[in-house]
Amino acid sequence: MADHDKLNEVWTNILGNSIKFSKDSGMINVSIKQDIKNVTIRISDNGIGISPEDQKRIFERFFKADRSHSAKYGGSGMGLAIVKQIVSLHQGDIRVESEPGGGTTFIITLPIRTPTD
Ligand SMILES: Nc1ncnc2c1ncn2[C@@H]1O[C@H](COP(=O)(O)OP(=O)(O)OP(=O)(O)O)[C@@H](O)[C@H]1O
Numbered sequence: 001m002a003d004h005d006k007l008n009e010v011w012t013n014i015l016g017n018s019i020k021f022s023k024d025s026g027m028i029n030v031s032i033k034q035d036i037k038n039v040t041i042r043i044s045d046n047g048i049g050i051s052p053e054d055q056k057r058i059f060e061r062f063f064k065a066d067r068s069h070s071a072k073y074g075g076s077g078m079g080l081a082i083v084k085q086i087v088s089l090h091q092g093d094i095r096v097e098s099e100p101g102g103g104t105t106f107i108i109t110l111p112i113r114t115p116t117d
Pocket residue numbers: 013017018021045047048049050058063064065066074075076077078079080081104
């Protein structure tokens with residue numbers, strides 16, 4: 001049980017970032033895994049990556065990593081703040097793994113809930 005439109009916003013934002021911060025020949029990988037309790041979605045790219053310092057702040061409102069490049073990429077820095085809020089509303093969790101120049105993976109875990117829960 002989940003909010004279809006809101007989760008759509010989550011995937012659109014994260015995939016949009018993956019495309020925006022990758023080269024034309026980049027690769028994006030999406031996988032989904034399910035156990036009894038949770039669904040885990042991983043979205044990986046091999047784009048520009050995010051420094052460890054910036055990884056701590058990307059879920060803040062209006063935060064954009066690497067200011068010198070931000071004019072080139074556009075956007076308001078709100079996407080991931082909204083994503084995090086939507087994931088929280090679903091009692092889920094989101095985290096990032098990234099290496100500058102080596103790409104970025106977002107891992108989202110959502111609890112499986114049925115209407116009888
Ligand atoms: N896949 C990614 N690869 C590299 N950097 C990323 C990636 N996703 C997010 N970031 C960094 O995190 C920042 C925040 O992302 P967020 O989606 O919140 O903002 P935005 O994409 O800049 O703007 P908006 O989503 O409001 O259009 C980005 O500006 C970028 O610096």
